[in-house]
Amino acid sequence: MWEKILVAFDGSLQAERAVTIAGDLAQKYGSELTIINVYDERIYEEINRKLPKIAYESNVEKSSMRPIDEFIRDAEKIAESGAEILKNMKVDVKVNTVGRLGDPAKEIVEYAKEGNFQLIIVGYRGITGVKRYLMGSVSRKVVEHSPCCTLVTKVK
Numbered sequence: 001m002w003e004k005i006l007v008a009f010d011g012s013l014q015a016e017r018a019v020t021i022a023g024d025l026a027q028k029y030g031s032e033l034t035i036i037n038v039y040d041e042r043i044y045e046e047i048n049r050k051l052p053k054i055a056y057e058s059n060v061e062k063s064s065m066r067p068i069d070e071f072i073r074d075a076e077k078i079a080e081s082g083a084e085i086l087k088n089m090k091v092d093v094k095v096n097t098v099g100r101l102g103d104p105a106k107e108i109v110e111y112a113k114e115g116n117f118q119l120i121i122v123g124y125r126g127i128t129g130v131k132r133y134l135m136g137s138v139s140r141k142v143v144e145h146s147p148c149c150t151l152v153t154k155v156k
Contacts, residue, residue, distance in 0.1 A: 002149075005031045006117040008038070008108050008138070009082035014123030018153045019082045022121045023091040031119075033086070034096040036111055037078040038104040039071045068101060075099025105141030113147045121151045 007022035026033040076099030
């Protein structure tokens with residue numbers, strides 16, 4: 001049914017639930033599973049905007065500031081921690097991990113298109129009020145723009 005499943009993982013309880021469900025489905029259907037983590041570019045841009053001032057005020061060399069590939073490696077490490085959950089569950093499926101930098105929803109959808117995934121699984125955080133208005137919901141954006149079926153999980 002689903003040859004390739006993409007699951008978004010950010011280390012949250014909601015994302016852990018999404019990975020667990022993805023593992024169960026991948027094992028049941030013999031699917032290849034990819035875990036993706038996207039480091040939000042807004043955070044990266046904010047850090048880079050503030051670091052030069054901090055570096056200047058504290059005499060830190062600019063070379064000690066974190067390059068973009070370090071943020072991507074951090075995202076990959078988070079995705080790998082999602083794979084550890086499956087390993088601990090003894091889920092016997094092929095698992096790939098990927099880290100990216102960008103707008104989380106946009107990167108998840110683009111990666112799903114590029115990889116011809118049949119299912120995306122994301123956790124639902126339940127952001128409300130002003131924060132949701134300003135930031136939007138990653139799960140909502142993924143559902144709206146997904147090229148394939150999307151499963152949104154909730155923690156009870």
